Amino acid sequence: MRLRVRFSGMLPSLLNVPASEVTVEAAPGSTLGDVMRSLDVPTGAAMAFSVNGRVRPAEFQPQDEDEIVAIPSIAGG
Numbered sequence: 001m002r003l004r005v006r007f008s009g010m011l012p013s014l015l016n017v018p019a020s021e022v023t024v025e026a027a028p029g030s031t032l033g034d035v036m037r038s039l040d041v042p043t044g045a046a047m048a049f050s051v052n053g054r055v056r057p058a059e060f061q062p063q064d065e066d067e068i069v070a071i072p073s074i075a076g077g
Contacts, residue, residue, distance in 0.1 A: 001026055001064035003035060009072045015041050032068060033058040046073040 005022050012020045017039055026035050032049050036058075049056050050069040062068060 001028055001030075001062075003062055003064075003066055003068055005035065005039065005068045005070065007070045011047065011070055011072050014072070015045060017041065026062075029061060031058060032056060032060050032062060035062070035068065036070070041070075047071060048073060 003024050003026055005024055007015065007017055007020050011017070022039065024035060024038060026038065030038075032051070036045070037043065048071045049058065049060070050071060051060060051062050051066050056062075
């Protein structure tokens, strides 16, 4: 399945991903975590996900042609 992945904010430079937006091929049944690993995103990177505008957990299984947005987690004190 084909997925469009966008990295918002400072994530492209922090994660050393090739671009702020990429198109990837993933096997059916892949999770968002699987997709991130296929892009060499470090395991445990602090981020949230949106799929087609709805917040989803890393275990969510996107469908063909979905748009995934990786959003940096924000911490404060």
